[in-house]
Amino acid sequence: MSLTQDEVMAVGIVIALNEKKRKRSKWTKDWLLKRDQISHTNLMKELKLDPDEWRNYMRMDESTYVELLNMVTPFITCKDTVMRKSISPHERLIATLRFLATGRSLQDLSFSAVMGTSTLSKIIPETCVAIYKVLKKDYLKFPATEKEWKTVGEQFEFRWNFPHCLGAVDGKHVWITPPSESGSYYWNYKGYNSLVLMAVVNANYEFIMADIGTNGRVSDGGVIDNTEFGKRLKDEKLCIPHESVTATSNCVLPYVFVGDEAFALRTDFLKPYSQKDLHSEKRVFNYRLSRARRVAENAFGIMASRFRIFHTCINLKLTSIDKVVMACVVLHNYLRKACPSDYSPEDCFHREDRISKMILPGLTADPNYLAGLQHGQGSRNYPEIAKVVRDRFKDYFVNAGAVAWQKDFI
Structure with missing residues (x-):
């Protein structure tokens, strides 16, 4: 006796249900x-x-x-x-x-x-x-008082000859497997899906702030506005100290963060001069700024080289990726203090060879797996007061704050 199509489907459903009810033979x-x-x-x-x-x-x-x-x-x-x-x-x-x-x-x-x-x-x-x-x-201590911020600034002046620097800011794209049906929401300018890790780094290559979660499609400096740090900076709620005399001169300078070309120029945030129409003094400023902000690039590079999870596509839920990344951030800081010579020996850091007049690179973030933020295209119309602040630092670096070797590296 032949079965109709509906009867065949009914039998199949019954068999499937019986299979589902079977107990596992092993725990x-x-x-x-x-x-x-x-x-x-x-x-x-x-x-x-x-x-x-x-x-x-x-x-x-x-x-x-x-x-x-x-x-x-x-x-x-x-x-x-x-x-x-x-x-x-x-x-x-x-x-x-x-x-x-x-x-x-x-x-x-x-x-x-x-x-x-x-x-x-x-x-x-x-x-x-x-x-x-x-x-x-x-x-992972984020400074909460003027005194704590000044301590960060003193470290930058001592180690990197950059007075009143409150931290080097940088952002990196962390390669991920996106959620299903997310389309191009996480697709970045490098051609893969990512979340952005934004961080502020002190003079000792340690993270003092880290934020993960912005989708990779937001691929320029505007991503900082999505972080708690960016919002508090914009609203002037970071307890940043007032401008004061530097430790090594009579020059009065404000306290600032530093970053690369991806970020916007502000009175409390410095970036390099554009590569167009650079003269000697601007080159000196760019070099001195680069010395300070490279600590962030080095910190990302060391962390990525020690935790190779950043060299792969992280195939976890988004909430789990956040947990993994933040665990790596605090482990980086912990190991920098607990066993620095094992975790980050001297060859990890960029060095300046003043004999050959070359900068020897240390560990930097892999451009294929921990890419930097996309630099803005063309010129931007920054507030004049922000340009004045940058010029004040430029004048300091070529006069009272000059170092003997700076012209060898420009």
């Missing part, structure tokens, strides 16, 4: 039950005998790792159940750090961590939240 895969025997936690025990390999594997020395583990343990500890043993904080932290350090896919990482991809997709964001929570207070 989990056999090899996942052997995590204690075959995961990379056993490799960690062997690496303790070779500190150099430990540092290469974990991006930090053992004592720093133990300190970090102790801090996050209360926030990532789960209880055992009658069904199975929970994944320890040690295993959770190792898996997360290896994900950040290597940029491997969850599928690939699951074999060395001996955890399912669905488990990792939950554990990694949770652990990143814990890392950010325990480190943010001490390692």
Whole structure:
């Protein structure tokens, strides 16, 4: 007896429902039950005998790792159940750090961590939240008073001969897999989907502010207006000190942030002179500004080289990407203080060879995976008072604040 088309479809639906009701024959895969025997936690025990390999594997020395583990343990500890043993904080932290350090896919990482991809997709964001929570207070401090801002300015003047600089501002595109049906919303000028990481960096290559979340389509300096920092700067709510005499001269200068050509010129934000019609004094200013703002480029470069997740397309939910990126930011600052010689040795930084009169580049952000913001096209009509402030700094750099070698690099 032949069945009608409707009867065939009905039979198919019944079969499908019966298949769905079938119980799984196993709670989990056999090899996942052997995590204690075959995961990379056993490799960690062997690496303790070779500190150099430990540092290469974990991006930090053992004592720093133990300190970090102790801090996050209360926030990532789960209880055992009658069904199975929970994944320890040690295993959770190792898996997360290896994900950040290597940029491997969850599928690939699951074999060395001996955890399912669905488990990792939950554990990694949770652990990143814990890392950010325990480190943010001490390692991502945004100045809140005039005194704290002046301390930042003193560091820039001491290290980079740029007085009253409150921070180097820069933004980078972080490569992501966009949400479905998002169209070109995250598509940037480099030709891939991204979120923008905006940051302010101090004279010691440490982030003092970071903001992730603006879609990559907003690809010029206007992206700063979407950050809390940009809004507070515009509304004059950052407690920026009033202009005062510099530490090494009788010149009175305002306090400013510095950035590259992507940003708008303001009385509290300096950018280079346009490459058109540059004369000697403007070249000196551009060189001195470049010395100060390159700390931001270097900070991004060091972070990206240590956490290779920035060299891949991050294939997570947008909320999870935010957590991953901010965890990397605070880890960068933490490791810069806890083990600077291991995390960021001297060859990481740009240097000036005053014999050859060349600038030796350190680590900079990879243009293919952590690209800078798009520079504005053509000239802009900036307020005259902003141009006056820039000219005041220019006059300072070619007179009272001149350094002996500056003309060798212009």
